[in-house]
Amino acid sequence: MISTEARKTFRKPEKICNQKQIDRLFSEGKSIRSGMFRMHYLLTDAPEIPAVQLLIAVPKKKLRHAVTRNRMKRLIRESYRLHKQNVIEFFSLMNKHCDLAIVFTGQQCISQLETHAAINELLDRLIKTHEKNPQ
RNA sequence: GUGACAACCUGUUCUAUCGUAUCCCGGCAUGUCCGCGGGUAAGGAAAGUCAGGACAACACAGAGCGCCAUACUUCCUAACGGGAAGGUCCUGCGGCUGAACACCGCGGGAACAGCCAGUGCCACAGAAAAUAUACCGUCCCGGUUUACCGGGAUAAGGGUGAAAACGCGGGGUAAGAGCCCACGCCGUGAUGCAGCAAUGCAGCAUGAGGGUAAACCUUAUGGGUUGAAAGACCAAAUAUACCGGGAGUAGCGCCGCUUCGGCGGCUGCUGAAAGGGUUGCUCGCCCGAUGCCCGGGGGGUAGGUCGAUAGAGGCCAUCAGUGAUGGUGGUCCCAGAUAAAUGAUGGAAGCCGGAAGGUCGGCAACAGGCCCGAAGGAACAGAAUCCUGCUUACAGGGUUGUCACCUAA
Numbered sequence: 001m002i003s004t005e006a007r008k009t010f011r012k013p014e015k016i017c018n019q020k021q022i023d024r025l026f027s028e029g030k031s032i033r034s035g036m037f038r039m040h041y042l043l044t045d046a047p048e049i050p051a052v053q054l055l056i057a058v059p060k061k062k063l064r065h066a067v068t069r070n071r072m073k074r075l076i077r078e079s080y081r082l083h084k085q086n087v088i089e090f091f092s093l094m095n096k097h098c099d100l101a102i103v104f105t106g107q108q109c110i111s112q113l114e115t116h117a118a119i120n121e122l123l124d125r126l127i128k129t130h131e132k133n134p135q
Numbered sequence: 136g137u138g139a140c141a142a143c144c145u146g147u148u149c150u151a152u153c154g155u156a157u158c159c160c161g162g163c164a165u166g167u168c169c170g171c172g173g174g175u176a177a178g179g180a181a182a183g184u185c186a187g188g189a190c191a192a193c194a195c196a197g198a199g200c201g202c203c204a205u206a207c208u209u210c211c212u213a214a215c216g217g218g219a220a221g222g223u224c225c226u227g228c229g230g231c232u233g234a235a236c237a238c239c240g241c242g243g244g245a246a247c248a249g250c251c252a253g254u255g256c257c258a259c260a261g262a263a264a265a266u267a268u269a270c271c272g273u274c275c276c277g278g279u280u281u282a283c284c285g286g287g288a289u290a291a292g293g294g295u296g297a298a299a300a301c302g303c304g305g306g307g308u309a310a311g312a313g314c315c316c317a318c319g320c321c322g323u324g325a326u327g328c329a330g331c332a333a334u335g336c337a338g339c340a341u342g343a344g345g346g347u348a349a350a351c352c353u354u355a356u357g358g359g360u361u362g363a364a365a366g367a368c369c370a371a372a373u374a375u376a377c378c379g380g381g382a383g384u385a386g387c388g389c390c391g392c393u394u395c396g397g398c399g400g401c402u403g404c405u406g407a408a409a410g411g412g413u414u415g416c417u418c419g420c421c422c423g424a425u426g427c428c429c430g431g432g433g434g435g436u437a438g439g440u441c442g443a444u445a446g447a448g449g450c451c452a453u454c455a456g457u458g459a460u461g462g463u464g465g466u467c468c469c470a471g472a473u474a475a476a477u478g479a480u481g482g483a484a485g486c487c488g489g490a491a492g493g494u495c496g497g498c499a500a501c502a503g504g505c506c507c508g509a510a511g512g513a514a515c516a517g518a519a520u521c522c523u524g525c526u527u528a529c530a531g532g533g534u535u536g537u538c539a540c541c542u543a544a
Contacts, residue, residue, distance in 0.1 A: 008153070013167060017474060020437090055474070066182090066517050074155095074478050081154065082479090112479065 010081040016055040016099060025055070025099045032125055036106030039122045042099045043091075043130075051091040054080060055101040068109045075112050076102055079119035087123050094130070 016022055029042035056076050063069045080102070091098050102119070 010154075011167090012156095015474075018437090019474085022474070057474085067515095070517060071478090078154075078479050 008081050008085075010054075010077060010084075014050045014053055016053045016101070021053075021099060022055060022101075025101055029099065029101075032122060032129075034122050034125070035118055036104060036110065037118050037122060038103045038105055039126070040099075040101040040103070041126060044097045044099075045095075051088050051096070052084065052098045052100060054084075055099075056080075056104075057101060058104040062104065062107055063109065072104055072109050075110075075115045076104065076119065078112065079115045082116070083120050083123055087127060090127050090130070100126075 016025070025040055025042045029040045031038055031040045033039075056073050058069045058072045058076075060069065063072060087098075102122070
């Protein structure tokens with residue numbers, strides 16, 4: 001960790017693209033609920049290169065129009081991109097890998113500020129629960 | 136000038152920081168890499184997935200039946216159920232007129248092939264709904280006697296109905312009726328003229344003159360099925376058909392060859408070794424030739440590549456055409472993701488909006504004009520193989536046309 005903090009990127013390797021990985025995450029993982037969001041997560045021991053991988057889901061049932069769905073996904077991704085550093089460092093130090101899925105459960109598109117707050121809260125809670133009970 | 140309607144066009148722009156996808160360039164640590172290098176990155180409907188193609192796989196001698204679609208004409212197009220122009224019928228407004236019909240002008244609509252091919256159907260009401268029919272009425276005859284009853288004729292009139300056997304005048308008759316005739320409407324047919332044609336006009340002949348094909352049906356034309364999750368290719372790990380090589384290969388049995396020493400084979404039996412399992416190690420135990428080790432190899436999974444972005448392409452000019460559209464020349468390269476990129480936050484400009492204020496006019500209330508402009512607002516909507524159309528959604532702005540109202544002349 002020399003001087004400048006890491007660049008805030010969000011590229012392909014940090015996304016979950018594998019069907020089996022997704023199935024396992026939703027069937028075996030745990031979840032945290034907060035307001036308009038639900039977060040599924042699954043810890044594995046094998047430390048891979050991106051310590052945390054993410055999946056964003058906005059269900060069609062909640063937001064009917066493709067335009068609003070796209071916008072919501074982009075807002076969530078933007079929030080994660082700006083707030084992910086702590087989580088990545090935390091799981092790197094624990095030498096674990098974490099799969100995350102953020103699911104939007106609201107009925108309407110919300111603003112970037114609200115999204116920032118909600119995502120930040122979720123990530124903090126994820127870290128806190130594992131500080132207490134490191135398994 | 137304002138408003139409404141219709142058609143067509145348009146569908147905010149610039150910039151800073153951070154970020155995404157892809158292509159190019161560069162780097163070395165050669166890859167799911169890095170770069171404060173550069174280019175490009177949603178729409179008029181990207182939507183609905185409705186029609187038609189391109190493309191792909193499979194099917195397919197030929198013919199018939201069936202099923203489905205289409206249905207005025209000509210043209211356009213790769214093709215269409217799309218479009219253009221024209222025709223016919225219906226219809227709105229305006230003009231013409233004393234008023235109307237017809238006609239003319241500007242619009243709107245049409246499931247505009249055929250009930251004169253055949254079969255069927257036509258609720259309720261009504262006497263009767265289609266080879267007609269007789270409730271009232273009209274007329275004739277008979278009986279009776281004023282006004283009633285019976286038989287017959289009749290489709291003019293009444294009544295019913297969405298619809299009642301073409302309209303009107305005359306002849307005719309007991310009364311009537313296309314029963315006959317003139318005129319007219321409608322249908323059909325051939326002829327002449329105009330038109331590529333639909334069709335129009337003209338006179339002639341003819342008559343079975345209600346509606347219904349969104350009833351069966353007839354005629355003509357077209358149609359193989361499934362869709363990019365099509366389809367083509369590469370292919371790790373693991374297991375493995377099959378092939379080659381290697382280690383190991385004792386005894387008995389059987390078969391073949393033999394120079395009688397043996398040699399080879401066996402999906403025959405028994406035993407053991409190599410090897411493997413159990414364990415930290417040794418022993419022990421267990422598996423062990425349909426096996427073990429090495430190499431090749433086909434199919435094929437994860438995953439990846441192609442399909443897949445230069446095209447029935449855009450823009451400009453020009454020519455042909457009433458037009459849809461086509462020809463020619465020039466010029467440009469304009470998204471290509473795949474758990475699915477095209478974003479976030481600031482700032483500025485323009486647009487809509489008009490609070491508050493100023494000013495002109497007026498004695499004033501205050502019509503109205505002009506200036507300045509705060510808050511706030513900005514629709515419908517996100518590519519997914521690609522095109523051509525259609526349909527639907529849509530704030531604001533622009534152009535043209537029609538109508539209404541106001542103002543001025």
